[in-house]
Amino acid sequence: GQLLLPRDKAHPPVVFHWIPVLGSAIEYGMDPLQFFERCREKYGNVFTFVLLGRRMTVALGPKGSNLILGGKLSEVSAEEAYTPLTTPVFGPGVVYDCPNHVLMEQKKFVKFGLSTDNFRAYVGMIEDEITSFLNNDPAFSAFQDKNSLEWGSFEAFKTCSEMTILTASRTLQGPEIRAALNKSFADIYHDLDNGFTPINWLMPNLPLPSYRRRDAAQKAMSDFYVNIIQKRRAEGRMDDSDMMAALCGQTYKDGRAVTDREVAHMLTALLMAGQHTSSSSVSWTVMHLANSPAIVEALYQEQVKYFSNPDGTLRPMTYEEMKKLPVLDGIMRETLRLHSPIHTIMRAVVSDVVVPRSLAAPSEEGQYIIPKGHTAVASPAFTQVDRKIWKNHAEWDPYRWIDPSGEAAQALQEYLTGDKVDYGYGFVSKGTESVYQPFGAGRHRCIGEHFAYLQVGCILVTLVRNLEFQLDEIPGTDYSSLFACPKGQCSVKYRRRITSDSR
Numbered sequence: 001g002q003l004l005l006p007r008d009k010a011h012p013p014v015v016f017h018w019i020p021v022l023g024s025a026i027e028y029g030m031d032p033l034q035f036f037e038r039c040r041e042k043y044g045n046v047f048t049f050v051l052l053g054r055r056m057t058v059a060l061g062p063k064g065s066n067l068i069l070g071g072k073l074s075e076v077s078a079e080e081a082y083t084p085l086t087t088p089v090f091g092p093g094v095v096y097d098c099p100n101h102v103l104m105e106q107k108k109f110v111k112f113g114l115s116t117d118n119f120r121a122y123v124g125m126i127e128d129e130i131t132s133f134l135n136n137d138p139a140f141s142a143f144q145d146k147n148s149l150e151w152g153s154f155e156a157f158k159t160c161s162e163m164t165i166l167t168a169s170r171t172l173q174g175p176e177i178r179a180a181l182n183k184s185f186a187d188i189y190h191d192l193d194n195g196f197t198p199i200n201w202l203m204p205n206l207p208l209p210s211y212r213r214r215d216a217a218q219k220a221m222s223d224f225y226v227n228i229i230q231k232r233r234a235e236g237r238m239d240d241s242d243m244m245a246a247l248c249g250q251t252y253k254d255g256r257a258v259t260d261r262e263v264a265h266m267l268t269a270l271l272m273a274g275q276h277t278s279s280s281s282v283s284w285t286v287m288h289l290a291n292s293p294a295i296v297e298a299l300y301q302e303q304v305k306y307f308s309n310p311d312g313t314l315r316p317m318t319y320e321e322m323k324k325l326p327v328l329d330g331i332m333r334e335t336l337r338l339h340s341p342i343h344t345i346m347r348a349v350v351s352d353v354v355v356p357r358s359l360a361a362p363s364e365e366g367q368y369i370i371p372k373g374h375t376a377v378a379s380p381a382f383t384q385v386d387r388k389i390w391k392n393h394a395e396w397d398p399y400r401w402i403d404p405s406g407e408a409a410q411a412l413q414e415y416l417t418g419d420k421v422d423y424g425y426g427f428v429s430k431g432t433e434s435v436y437q438p439f440g441a442g443r444h445r446c447i448g449e450h451f452a453y454l455q456v457g458c459i460l461v462t463l464v465r466n467l468e469f470q471l472d473e474i475p476g477t478d479y480s481s482l483f484a485c486p487k488g489q490c491s492v493k494y495r496r497r498i499t500s501d502s503r
């Protein structure tokens with residue numbers, strides 16, 4: 001009905017598709033970012049595509065992100081968009097199965113657990129966990145033979161996922177979860193994870209065995225956490241430096257205490273939110289490092305420069321020191337620019353959203369309406385690799401952040417210090433309008449950023465202190481799960497690092 005509406009009430013253009021309900025599902029599903037690029041060429045920054053009967057309206061670029069991530073609660077809703085996927089996995093009463101103001105309070109409770117004091121303790125725990133993984137996991141057998149300089153290999157995504165869940169359980173999730181990882185907990189986690197896919201979102205009510213296993217796993221996981229809480233309480237042991245200890249005993253503004261079930265479900269949500277995003281980031285970074293000898297050397301030399309003992313060995317980093325390492329920082333920033341794990345951010349449109357047409361194309365006047373019932377989509381991941389914004393947009397180049405005369409580094413500096421300068425890189429504000437938002441923006445912004453930097457950084461540093469890597473080709477991206485991960489198997493070669501003195 002677009003043609004019949006007066007110009008100011010017109011809806012955004014609909015992406016052409018052959019099959020009515022299916023719509024653009026295949027093109028979007030194969031490679032959302034390339035699909036968005038093709039659509040932008042034809043329709044501008046704002047367009048609607050059909051995805052299995054749903055109307056998805058995309059607003060690209062920093063202004064599109066601002067429109068959607070900074071949207072009013074009365075117009076866009078995250079909970080309505082995500083709840084069919086997340087509630088069966090996390091359990092009731094938390095995150096998107098509660099009003100937005102309750103989520104905002106729950107995020108504050110979680111921040112309480114993400115304290116600097118806890119982070120200080122985590123650095124050593126992560127190093128310890130990775131060191132013992134290197135010394136014990138069969139993937140690193142070539143490292144375990146102390147007299148050998150043979151090359152071995154590990155499957156990047158699988159191995160990095162294992163290191164991620166081990167370190168997250170050791171730190172945030174707590175000792176009981178860490179201890180159960182090799183046993184009961186692993187199966188429950190696996191079934192739950194298999195229920196956290198695009199199909200679960202698109203078709204929430206399929207009578208499939210995997211859905212039943214997901215539901216059983218959610219209950220089992222919830223009981224698992226609740227039992228631990230009760231045991232800790234009985235033993236008077238509520239002062240650990242983990243998230244469970246931080247969440248128990250919190251109260252909402254209306255005086256209601258957080259229940260044990262809610263704590264259990266928040267811990268499940270954090271496990272799922274952190275696992276895929278961080279494991280994808282660790283894998284991509286390890287693969288790029290293995291493919292870039294000069295950069296891995298720079299990262300190692302940064303360690304040597306700051307942490308050398310008189311006898312040539314390297315001492316542990318502290319949390320404060322770790323935050324001030326430009327090479328490590330640039331490497332992580334650049335991986336998140338090029339490989340944002342979350343490629344599509346969604347909101348249900350709950351009342352009509354007005355979009356200036358200038359957002360779709362600068363020369364246009366008037367406005368579009370995104371009608372109630374559509375799903376609004378922002379894609380910082382698209383903007384972060386936009387050829388119109390970034391030099392060598394597709395290249396993994398940590399130096400764009402490190403080199404202090406580099407444009408990105410300067411723009412970032414001004415962004416961080418609050419002096420607004422528009423370099424065309426567009427770090428124009430600290431708000432929702434930016435070309436670099438791997439952690440989202442606005443009220444739903446990630447609270448796990450600092451933990452993720454700590455976790456990913458400590459894993460990388462421990463690996464690089466011990467190993468040399470080699471990889472000839474970076475794999476493409478698999479978008480078929482909810483998170484962008486490496487496509488297919490990718491075998492990274494490694495061997496024990498020859499330290500400077502023995503060289």
Ligand code: HEM
Nearest residue numbers: 270273274277278281342438439440444445446447448452
């Ligand atoms: C939200 C990315 C790690 C917990 C988000 C959002 C993004 C994001 C893009 C916004 C989603 C939206 O607006 O719909 C990432 C990346 C990570 C990471 C790239 C790692 C590299 C973590 C970790 C945790 C976590 C480790 C937990 C410890 C959360 C939570 C939210 C969130 C609680 C808020 C959801 C909301 O308010 O709706 N994250 N995340 N994330 N993330 Fe993360």
